Amino acid sequence: ATGRHALRWAWRITYLSAVGLVGYTCYIVYQDRHPEPQFEPDPTKKTLVILGTGWGSVALLKKLDTENYNVVVVSPRNYFLFTPLLPSCTTGTIEHRSIMEPVRTILRHKKAAVKFYEAEASSIDPDRKVIKIVDNSEIQGATSETEIPYDMLVIGVGAENATFGIPGVREHSCFLKEIGDAQQIRKKIMDCVETAAFKGQTSDEIDRLMHMVVVGGGPTGVEFAGELQDFFEEDIKKLVPEISPRFKVTLIEALPNVLPSFSKQLIDYTENTFREEKIDIKTKTMVKRVTDTTVEAEASRPDGGKERVVIPYGLLVWATGNAVRPIVKDLITKIPAQKDSRRGLAVNEYLVVQGTRDIWAIGDCAVAGYAPTAQVASQEGNFLGRLFNNMAKTENHESRIQELSSKMNLQAGNSAEAAHEIESLEKQLRRIKDIKPFRYSHQGSLAYIGSEKAVADVSWWNGNLATGGSLTYLFWRSAYLSMCFSTRNRVLVILDWLKSKAFGRDVSRE
Ligand code: FAD
Ligand code: NAI
Secondary structure, eight states: HHHHHHHHHHHHHHHHHHHHHHHHHHHHHHHHHEEEEEEEEOTTTTTTEEEEHHHHHHHHHHHOOOOEEEEEEEEESSSEEEEGGGGHTTTSOOOOGGGGEEEHHHHHHHSSSOEEOOOOOEEEEEETEEEEEEESSSOOSSOOOEEOOEEEEEEEEEEEEETTOOOOOOHHHHSSSHHHHHHHHHHHHHHHHHHHTSSTTOHHHHHTTTHHHHHHHHHHHHHHHHHHHHHHHIIHHHHHHHHHHGGGEEESSSSSSSSSTOHHHHHHHHHHHHHHHEEEESSEEEEEEOHHHHHEEEOOOOTTEEEEEEEEEEEEEOOOOOOOOHHHHHHHHGGGGGGOOOSSEEBBBTOOOOOOSSEEEOOGGGSSSSOOOHHHHHHHHHHHHHHHHHHHHHHHHHHHHHHHHHHHHGGGHHHHHHHHHHHHHHHHHHHOOOOOOOOOOOOOEEEEEEEEEEEEEETTTTEEEEEEEEHHHHHHHHHHHHHHHHHHHHHHHHEEEEEEHHHHOOOOOO
16 A cells, blocks of 8 residues: 555656646747847947857857847857757757757847847957958848947857868868758768669779768767767668668777877777777878878878878768867957967957957857867856956946936035945945956766767766766766757757657658
């Protein structure tokens, strides 16, 4: 009887939690669809221009009280992209729109309206305090180039793909940074498979087409290789069995091991898992040239000698990290204090671009001494949001104090009341002005490595916990789900996971 009683209670609690969760989701969805009316920005306020709609800029926008500034956002991308799940879009485990959040929706939820221009900032003039913007989209109107003046500027333009000037990379490989890249990879994988299955295809050609090569053993390359192997094991093998034994993934890395930023134990775990998954890892192999069908590399032999290897491929994905964007390079040349900056804009502890006034930089385009990750970018954006809110409050308090002081001089009768308010404002001001410099708090690193396994280096109490396997995979999934931008994204990602598990990934080539 006690057991039945406990079961009944467990059932009631589960039922109520489920109802609560559904109710809460409905409430969030309703709020999302019915935002409060917005008021127009006050033209007497300072113009704050924000470049980019990535991790850094969107975190800043989320935190910023937009009613304190005239906020203008400029980005060639009118959406925020949740990059940690981008590798899953290359195989259709997740559909690309599930990890995109329109910037118009984000901005509509701010108290004061924010202007958005879908354009690329092509140059910054720090002396005149203006930026030049260009509309490079497919459809263009009579005006596609103009200038925007700023009082304050935040640069959050991220980074571009590093190729180190290696010949053939730009022409023949796919990158994995933007939604378009993931779509291109998804198409190309299936094109390779269908071409390999073409009637009378030669044996050498089948081997080449079914060889998927990934260059760069950082987290991007590793996660993509894992996703690709899953796709073949779980779907292609069943659907195109005649060519599946010829399928092969090779990961090429210049250093002695993959995932150099993870702990030794997790590097070993990843390399062993890849071996079990039959992903070929070629470490100490530096790619030197790329042609339309081959990768040419220099490999270090165990005796220390070097040998040239030529690897035929069907699909080549290039994931060798970040390079500085042209707009950032251009700005560096205009600021004498940045003459030694090579990897981005050097910033101080308040993220102000060194050698400038009223320009801040966040995320992958800033050099603040941290790794170029989403975690760093979003914490920096969040910090600037708080900083700008405080700066606005400071200005408001200071002008109110000035107003009260001049009133006190004119009307002696109300001076006690005014003095009291001034005292309270000054107290608040001291607290507001005491802004601590930016400090990054590392929450840990996570990476998916295929076969429903993940690795995690997470901060635990005062130490570090390194773990890998299937439980870590569940942790990886729940962590990224909770980090998704919106409830809409979360629901779509869950549905995509369920859909690909139940029905398999969609192999049609759009
Ligand atoms: P981005 O997010 O790249 O945003 C830059 C923005 O600037 C974009 O909107 C872009 O369109 C815009 N822009 C570009 N040029 C201009 C211009 N000239 N004018 C105006 N706007 C411009 N990090 C993690 O911490 N965890 C992860 O799991 C993780 N997974 C990743 C997976 C992949 C496949 C990739 C590629 C990266 C991953 N990262 C991860 C790294 C993370 O995505 C980046 O560090 C992060 O995006 C940097 O944020 P950002 O705001 O600096 O730049
Ligand atoms: P990366 O810079 O981390 O790794 C690139 C790798 O390519 C390096 O290991 C380098 O040795 C190798 N390489 C460079 N040139 C080469 C050549 N010619 N031949 C062979 N190998 C070569 O780049 P990645 O993976 O794109 O990551 C960029 C940033 O984004 C990093 O800061 C990373 O931490 C972050 N990120 C984090 C993820 C996560 O936490 N799960 C996922 C993806 C990216």
